[in-house]
Amino acid sequence: MASMAFSATIPSPLLDFSQTKKNPILSSSIPSIKSSFGSSKSAFFQHGFSLHSLTVPGFVLNSRSSGIYARAATDKTLYDYTVKDIDGKNTPLSKFKGRVLLIVNVASKCGLTTSNYSELSHVYEKYKNQGFEILAFPCNQFGGQEPGSNDQIKKFACTRFKAEFPIFDKVDVNGPNTAPVYQFLKSSAGGFFGDLIKWNFEKFLVDKNGKVVERYPPTTSPFQIEKDIQKLLAA
Template sequence: MLRSSLRIFPRRNLSIASLSASLILSKKLSFHSKPTLFQSLHNFPVPLVSGSIKAGDFRASLGSLRFDHTMASNSNAQTVHDFTVKDARGNDVNLGTYKGKVLLIVNVASQCGLTNSNYTELTELYKKYKDQGLEILAFPCNQFKSQEPGTNEEIVNFVCTRFKAEYPIFDKVDVNGDKAAPLYKFLKSSKGGIFGDGIKWNFSKFLVDKDGHVVDRYAPTTSPFSIEKDIKKLLGVA
């Protein structure tokens, strides 16, 4: 299925990066319609458009892409609420405690070109909607060019001091590969794409409704502010 789908791209004339960039620049693309080939492209980082990620880093992320369909390791899990994760201090956190909340789950990093803009906007969104039922769950990950090398304590101090973050920072995890956290295996199996379920870069985002169902997935380069309307819809805020 994948092999035949990829044949539509002229291998000699158009790279995936340039195709992604050209689609973004054209205004004919709807990222939130029913799943299509083009919707799947929005999960690709577009460094040539945003200027936030070096082209070499992007090629490295492409080189590590896996095209398999990753299944959640917990076969009984039906929602995000079925998982227990570790917080930054190593304590167990049952995500069932977030029932009735809208969740934005993000894999974060402290030394990425996307760090400042994402953390700044995430903090603003949380301040604006936390009292109306929004929770942001930040999972540090060091799998992309080793851009989250610090300890959990260092990461928490960085985020809380520099960006005044009040939302929870969890234990550092892998989001891809055999050692990927069970939660991330579930998230990826719930919202994958034609180019594979793998997380493409730091600051990929999953939006989860009040019942724990994954309703949307956003690219690393997607601004948190740009998904405010989707958050408001799930919160029932006018």
């Protein structure tokens, strides 16, 4: 069977080396993860996973500083999707063709709100004239922390944090009503150890060709992503 390429982040809550059954393919291909990092799951994610690249039937694993990634092979790009903006107007994402994109599910009442919105605005201001864009998708699925109307969300982001980047219609990012664009994002960067969005402010980095190249957990600061943004802008 032909191998498929995958690329997704494995969140730490899904990994428990003391309880998880050994996969015979992974066991033979990845020698002693536990012995390298001890039994602590947090140690595994603090130090990263030091593999360059590993191919096993059905997927390719690549090392990233924030974990393991598995990317599903797909011919689709972000440009194949149309979404509604915060005012309810259809917006084809092909309008962002040729730009580096950071896509974020946002919320107004989360403990991560202030730091993320502030840093996102700073990063946007720094790189917007170099071909960079942030696309923010409000979502109320995590603790009901985005309960407001689109008008309230827009006023909150633009008044309190001076957000100038595009904010779109409120969406579901998990479950049966998942927005098609998020189905694409998750299938492009997920699926091996679970592709669910874990919380507010999970981030996807998309290259100039509309392909997902990186996925970051909610706790990753936008400032920590700057080097990756710079590399894609220079490509």
